[in-house]
Amino acid sequence: MEEAVGRPVEEQAEEKPAFTVTDKRFWVRKTAEDTSAPEAKPRSQYPTYVEQLKAQLEEKDRMLREHIERLSNENEAFRKRIEKEQEQLMSLYKGKLIEKLLPVLDNLERALASARETENFTALLEGIQLVYAQFLAQLKSEGVEPITALPRPFDPATDEAIGIEEVDDPSKDNLVLHEIEKGYLIEGRLLRPAKVIVGKRKEEESKAAE
Structure with missing residues (x-):
């Protein structure tokens, strides 16, 4: 203190105090912190993570819809x-x-024309038989064949029974007796069933045999 007496007032004012006093009262400290808090920074203009995910999902959804529409x-x-x-x-x-099939039609027309000119029934019949054979040959070349000729057992897979005829002979029971309309196969598959009359043994004889 004695040294400070002889020094100018300006030098004494520049000297720093040997200690500082801090007010630790919580309401005072809180007020000081609030006043000294820096100003809030403006919100960033970049999208947030959630917004980025949403944008990515919307883009993928759009691309998926376009892909589905293109495939459709x-x-x-x-x-x-x-x-x-x-x-x-x-x-x-x-x-x-x-x-x-046109050549078959041509031959049929020739046979009919020849029959008109000659009035020969035998020649007409021979001509029709030739045309029939030619037509069957053309069908066979396409894989079409008639179902087996009579007699044969009734087969529901290839035959359509349109009538029943009673028979005395037991060997004719369930046998195709008459073919009303011929059936055909194409490459082994049924093209048209044959319409047939099937033999059936009389009930009296059938019971007697039992």
Whole structure:
């Protein structure tokens, strides 16, 4: 203190105090912290993580919808192309089949014309038989064959019974007796069943035999 007496007032004012006093009362400290808190920073302009995820999901959903729509259009175009090709193949097949049958029609017309000119029944019959054989040959070339000729056991897989005829002979029971309309197979599959009359043994004789 003695040294400070002789020094100017300005130098004494510049000297720092040897200690500081801090007010630790909580309400005073809280007020000081609030006043000294820095200003809030403005919100960032960049999207948040949730917003980024939402945008990504929306983009994926849009791409998925476009992909599904494109596949649907492609499938529809493919279906139409297949249908058109099938129609063209069917038309081509029909044309080839009819082309094979036209000679049969030509021969039938010749046979009828010859019969009119000569009035010969025998010649007409021979001509029709030739046409019939030619027609069967054309059908066979396409894989079509008639069902086995009579007599044969009744087969519900290939025969359609349109009538029953009682028989005395037990060997004719369930046997095809008459063929009203011939049946045909195509490549081993049934094309048309044969309409037939089936033999059935009389009930009296059947019971007596038992």
